[in-house]
Amino acid sequence: MNSDQYTGSAEAPLVGLARKGDRAAFAELLRRRQAWIRNLLLRCCNNPALADDLAQQVFMQAWRTIHQLRHSGRFAAWLKRLAINTWLQQARKNDPLDHADDVEVQTSGSDSASIAMDLDRALATLKDPVRLCIVLSYHEGMTHEEIAEFTSMSLGTVKSHIRRGTQRLQSTLAAYQDMPTEEKSS
């Protein structure tokens, strides 16, 4: 298997080849999309090992069912749906977690890894549905209507979750509020 031959290829033809069972094409899709899916799941579960396990499940399922994908151009949306469904199944399996009530995150540093760590700790204080709505909104840039459709929650519930989650994160991550924007993203 050598996915290098597809390095410069557009995504849609790769999806078409993967649907026909081309493993090299799927490997290239995996290379391109793994960081996104792993990030998304990490924001959801705050556990790097679990996030990688879930991401692996997502890509395995994608390989098994990619022949059912009718429109190659909708690969990313389809993959995101698989990831969210995988996370929802995982969340249903777990007992309700005890979320910390009054956690205040001190800034660990201004590099990407430290910010990610602090953000994940803050996200972990949110209840699963609230966290999912926040992640889909801020990480995925989805609108409230899209989140409602995606998660089968009512629009009112999604808006309420995002409002409460945002307030909570603002308070938990208050130490970052004073930091200049350039420093946050440096």
Place this chain on the structure above:
Amino acid sequence: MTDARDPGLQALFDAAREDTVNEAFVARVMADIEKGQRLTIFSWVIAGLLLVPVAWWLSTPLLGAVDLATQLLPDTLIAVEEGFLAQLLAPVNSIAGVVGLTFVGAWAAYRKILS
């Protein structure tokens, strides 16, 4: 409330994003995919090998059942004297006709329940 997001939080989410390719992860997933494919092929081969003795073992009773069915299916259910009525009823006046009608009815009911 609109879809507007808190700019400070948005900046944190953007900064926390990691875009590097994790080659170990890619290799692990592809190895699992290959393992899964090998397992599938192996399962089919085993199933095929098991099917041969089972088919051989069942061939005699299966052929007997087919033979019996071939004899029974055309049997008429109600004796009707030769003529126009007998020809008209011929498609349904047999065990095969009843079996066929039952199957069509069950299929229609199944479709109606599902729709």
